[in-house]
Amino acid sequence: MSNNEFTQELSVIEGKPSLRSLDEIISKPLDTKPDKKYYIALGVTLTMLTIGAVALAYSFYYGIGLWGNNNPVGWAWPIVNFVFWIGIGHAGTLISAILFLFRQKWRTGIARFAEGMTIFAVITAMIFPIIHTGRPWVAAVYLLPYPSQHSLWVNFYSPLLWDVFAVSTYFTVSFTFWYVGLIPDFASLRDRTKSKVKKIIYSITSLGWRHSNRHWRHYEMVYLILAGLATPLVLSVHTVVSFDFAVAQLPGWHSTIFPPYFVAGAVFSGFAMVQNVLIFIRKIFNYEHIITLDTLEKMNKIILLTGSMVGYAYTMEFFIAWYSGVPTEVFTFVNRAFGDYSWAYWIMFSCNVFIPQLFWFKKIRRTIPIMFVIAVFVNVGMWFERFVITVTSLSRDFLPSSWAYFKPTIVDGALLLGSFGLFFTLVLLFTKSLPVISIAEVKGVVDGSQPSHGEH
Amino acid sequence: MSEKILYSYSALFDTPDKIIHAAKTVAEKGFKKFDVNTPYPVHGMDKAMKLTKSKIGWVTLVFGLTGTLTAVTMMGWMMAVDYPIVIGGKPYFGLPGFGPIMFELSVLFGAVITVVALLMFFLKLPNNSHPVHDTEYMKNVSSDKYGILIEATDPKFNKNEVEALFQELGAEKILPIYFDEEEISFKPKIFDKKFIGFLVIVAAITSLSVYGTMNKVLYMIPFSWMSEQGKSIPQETSKVFKNGSDMLPPVKGTVARGYLPYRFKGQPDKAAELLVNPLLPTEENLALGKTKFNIYCSPCHGYLADGKSRLNGNFPAPPTLHSNKVRNWTDGRIYHVIMEGQNVMPSYAHQLSEKERWAVINYIRVLQRSFNAKESDLL
Numbered sequence: 001m002s003n004n005e006f007t008q009e010l011s012v013i014e015g016k017p018s019l020r021s022l023d024e025i026i027s028k029p030l031d032t033k034p035d036k037k038y039y040i041a042l043g044v045t046l047t048m049l050t051i052g053a054v055a056l057a058y059s060f061y062y063g064i065g066l067w068g069n070n071n072p073v074g075w076a077w078p079i080v081n082f083v084f085w086i087g088i089g090h091a092g093t094l095i096s097a098i099l100f101l102f103r104q105k106w107r108t109g110i111a112r113f114a115e116g117m118t119i120f121a122v123i124t125a126m127i128f129p130i131i132h133t134g135r136p137w138v139a140a141v142y143l144l145p146y147p148s149q150h151s152l153w154v155n156f157y158s159p160l161l162w163d164v165f166a167v168s169t170y171f172t173v174s175f176t177f178w179y180v181g182l183i184p185d186f187a188s189l190r191d192r193t194k195s196k197v198k199k200i201i202y203s204i205t206s207l208g209w210r211h212s213n214r215h216w217r218h219y220e221m222v223y224l225i226l227a228g229l230a231t232p233l234v235l236s237v238h239t240v241v242s243f244d245f246a247v248a249q250l251p252g253w254h255s256t257i258f259p260p261y262f263v264a265g266a267v268f269s270g271f272a273m274v275q276n277v278l279i280f281i282r283k284i285f286n287y288e289h290i291i292t293l294d295t296l297e298k299m300n301k302i303i304l305l306t307g308s309m310v311g312y313a314y315t316m317e318f319f320i321a322w323y324s325g326v327p328t329e330v331f332t333f334v335n336r337a338f339g340d341y342s343w344a345y346w347i348m349f350s351c352n353v354f355i356p357q358l359f360w361f362k363k364i365r366r367t368i369p370i371m372f373v374i375a376v377f378v379n380v381g382m383w384f385e386r387f388v389i390t391v392t393s394l395s396r397d398f399l400p401s402s403w404a405y406f407k408p409t410i411v412d413g414a415l416l417l418g419s420f421g422l423f424f425t426l427v428l429l430f431t432k433s434l435p436v437i438s439i440a441e442v443k444g445v446v447d448g449s450q451p452s453h454g455e456h
Numbered sequence: 457m458s459e460k461i462l463y464s465y466s467a468l469f470d471t472p473d474k475i476i477h478a479a480k481t482v483a484e485k486g487f488k489k490f491d492v493n494t495p496y497p498v499h500g501m502d503k504a505m506k507l508t509k510s511k512i513g514w515v516t517l518v519f520g521l522t523g524t525l526t527a528v529t530m531m532g533w534m535m536a537v538d539y540p541i542v543i544g545g546k547p548y549f550g551l552p553g554f555g556p557i558m559f560e561l562s563v564l565f566g567a568v569i570t571v572v573a574l575l576m577f578f579l580k581l582p583n584n585s586h587p588v589h590d591t592e593y594m595k596n597v598s599s600d601k602y603g604i605l606i607e608a609t610d611p612k613f614n615k616n617e618v619e620a621l622f623q624e625l626g627a628e629k630i631l632p633i634y635f636d637e638e639e640i641s642f643k644p645k646i647f648d649k650k651f652i653g654f655l656v657i658v659a660a661i662t663s664l665s666v667y668g669t670m671n672k673v674l675y676m677i678p679f680s681w682m683s684e685q686g687k688s689i690p691q692e693t694s695k696v697f698k699n700g701s702d703m704l705p706p707v708k709g710t711v712a713r714g715y716l717p718y719r720f721k722g723q724p725d726k727a728a729e730l731l732v733n734p735l736l737p738t739e740e741n742l743a744l745g746k747t748k749f750n751i752y753c754s755p756c757h758g759y760l761a762d763g764k765s766r767l768n769g770n771f772p773a774p775p776t777l778h779s780n781k782v783r784n785w786t787d788g789r790i791y792h793v794i795m796e797g798q799n800v801m802p803s804y805a806h807q808l809s810e811k812e813r814w815a816v817i818n819y820i821r822v823l824q825r826s827f828n829a830k831e832s833d834l835l
Contacts, residue, residue, distance in 0.1 A: 018600065019495060019599060019600035020599055020600045023599050023600070060678050061677070061678050062686070063686065065686075135678075135682075137679060145530070145534060151538075151539065152539060153534040153535070153538070153539055155543055156531045156534070156535055156553060156554060156557060157543050157544065157546055157550065157553040159556075161557075162556040162557060162560075165556070165557045165560040165561070166556065166560050169560040169561070169563055169564040172564060172567075172568060173563060173564065173567045173568070176567055176568060176571050177567075180571055180574075184495075184496075187598055188495065188598045188599060190598075191594055191595045191598040191599065192595075192598075192599065203584050204582075204584075207575060207581040207582035207583070207584075208581055208582050208583040208584040208585075208586060208589065209581065210493060210586060210588055210589075210594070211493045211494060211495060211594075211597050211598050212491050212492070212493050213479075213491065213492040213493065213494060213497070213498070213501050213502070213505060213507075214491055214505075214507065215579050216494070216497040216501070217502050217507055217510050218510045218512050218574055218578045218579060219497070219574070219579075220497050220510075221509075221510035221512050221513065222510075222512055222570055222571065222574045225512070225513060225516050225566075225567075225570055226567055226570070226571070229516070229520075229563050229566055229567045230567075232559075232563070233560075233563045236556070236559055236560065236563075240556055243556075439495075440495060440496045440497075441496065443495050443496040444496035444497060448471075448472075449472060449496065450472055450498065450499045451472040451473045451476045451498060451499060451500055452473055
């Protein structure tokens with residue numbers, strides 16, 4: 001073994017495919033008619049979406065009394081679902097922006113897809129706080145500082161308003177980032193397609209991109225700047241989401257560990273979701289050489305890392321509750337683990353902390369069915385984490401006379417099902433309408449695609 | 457057919473090494489108006505083409521800071537100038553609380569305006585009428601070839617020399633690119649009938665949907681400003697209660713607050729003996745008594761309680777309250793008259809609350825005293 005082998009960078013794309021074959025394989029789903037399986041999958045997700053839409057229509061007509069929210073658990077599933085979906089979105093930005101800044105080339109194969117999932121997850125998430133207001137068509141206006149006849153402005157000291165700004169900025173910037181990445185791909189598709197209609201669509205969406213190096217020069221700089229802006233942005237979004245809880249004075253919420261703990265949890269659940277979906281995508285569209293097993297293994301390592309961080313946070317919360325000596329704080333945590341909601345707590349703890357520890361074994365990290373199941377458990381666990389945080393603290397507040405047990409209704413369940421329906425419907429439509437892998441970026445990391453720099 | 461106008465000469469190459477070499481050579485020969493087109497950004501190309509580093513970062517800096525400033529001014533003006541409210545004991549202008557939104561708006565402005573500036577000012581896009589579009593050259597460079605082109609307007613451009621240069625560099629293919637005939641003689645189609653028809657249809661649909669939303673949809677359930685609510689309204693029938701009405705009669709024996717039944721019905725002597733005036737003749741109570749007396753009592757008894765009725769004989773005038781009889785009555789006895797009435801006088805129990813009755817009695821005592829003042833009162 002020579003020294004050379006240690007310094008050589010490993011290829012992120014297997015088998016050195018020709019550039020034209022990359023064009024073909026990535027644009028194949030756009031050029032071919034969807035098959036039966038696709039329609040079955042779309043049928044399933046649309047059914048879920050319809051169930052959610054019917055439940056939503058009922059909630060609008062009869063009011064949100066149809067949900068299980070009671071007094072004192074005024075924030076229940078809608079907020080749980082909101083935080084869950086926002087968290088799913090965070091993996092996409094982490095992959096596309098933070099890993100880009102760290103020059104992790106393996107991200108190129110999965111970045112586009114993960115960014116797409118970010119956008120769909122944020123869309124899904126934004127529905128929940130708005131419908132929780134009961135009259136969303138009015139709330140949508142009142143959330144923004146606009147000069148109304150009340151001559152009253154919104155409260156800029158409220159974390160809920162910070163959320164409005166954080167989430168809408170996050171959506172706008174993610175979407176912009178995504179679209180900027182898509183422009184060169186639209187141009188490639190425009191020059192490939194033989195259909196007249198598609199040509200017009202791609203001409204409009206590509207804005208007449210010419211792959212000119214005088215353009216690439218600015219383009220690459222903007223991509224770097226956007227990655228640099230998106231990195232603190234993604235950290236800020238879940239930080240602000242955690243402020244919704246941490247700024248309140250409820251025991252179990254009022255804690256400075258929340259921002260880092262929420263961000264780690266968001267990345268954790270997001271990576272699990274991206275990994276789940278990519279396992280299908282690489283199989284169905286034959287992208288095994290682009291989204292390689294190495295890539296999946298690296299994602300599993302991040303799941304292991306963030307899972308351990310979340311486990312640390314759970315433990316530290318307990319420690320601080322005891323160490324602070326605040327009786328209500330101690331009660332809240334003992335109640336979480338051994339009280340009425342202990343079942344939810346232990347589902348959360350085992351799914352998020354114990355099960356991902358299996359990723360210490362290389363064999364498990366590289367076995368697709370096992371990693372898929374583990375990631376599903378992670379998502380179940382992360383949904384329950386938000387449930388435990390929101391519901392246990394609220395159901396046992398300072399005044400024992402107002403304690404109550406929260407029970408979800410069938411409408412709550414239908415709305416959660418509908419949110420999955422919406423998310424996966426958007427994902428399915430995405431796979432058939434846009435290139436799910438960034439053509440230009442992948443071409444740039446194939447072996448032999450960059451000059452050899454003989455003079456160096 | 458007119459003669460085609462040449463835009464540029466272009467060459468296609470196979471490998472990134474070759475295109476870097478070609479770009480370097482062309483730049484060194486002194487050409488200015490040339491460009492390299494590659495399916496993805498090739499490392500080291502900027503240096504080979506002698507291009508400087510992009511300055512677009514300044515746009516981000518300036519507009520990012522504009523975002524910060526916008527956020528501070530907006531929140532400061534709204535919270536501290538236009539409508540100051542104390543929220544949680546925080547100062548009107550509290551910078552720490554403004555922090556998150558200042559950050560978000562900086563990122564928002566910085567990111568969005570940078571991209572707009574990139575596309576519109578740095579790249580001059582959208583531009584679908586550039587001569588290279590729809591050429592064989594473009595189709596290759598957007599897939600797997602590396603292309604270089606030298607524009608015909610470059611001062612050093614010479615057809616044969618450029619062609620020879622490309623051949624020398626090892627070009628796989630050399631292609632001339634011409635301006636598109638259609639695009640040279642392109643006329644804007646703004647006044648096209650179809651386009652105007654399209655605009656009219658869009659305008660009609662927009663106005664109809666806005667009219668419909670504002671005047672119809674917003675007045676339909678459940679958008680109708682909460683006019684339809686699942687609640688009980690007085691005088692409506694009910695499916696919940698046994699009596700079929702939304703209003704339930706009070707439980708038997710219920711007494712409303714402040715409406716205890718009068719204990720001495722028909723027993724003036726007992727009232728005189730047992731009822732005690734709980735109200736002190738304070739200035740405030742006397743003022744209340746005066747107000748109520750002037751409203752309810754004075755029309756018949758007169759402002760001075762001397763029986764000078766303002767009703768001018770429509771009713772028999774009541775006797776004066778300054779008689780010895782009334783002066784010697786206890787407060788409780790007068791209270792009884794207010795509660796039950798006397799002779800022609802009806803009960804005033806419903807017009808006056810308990811406190812007001814005692815206040816009126818106190819005021820009557822003041823009037824009586826003023827008519828029979830002692831010398832000592834003058835001091």
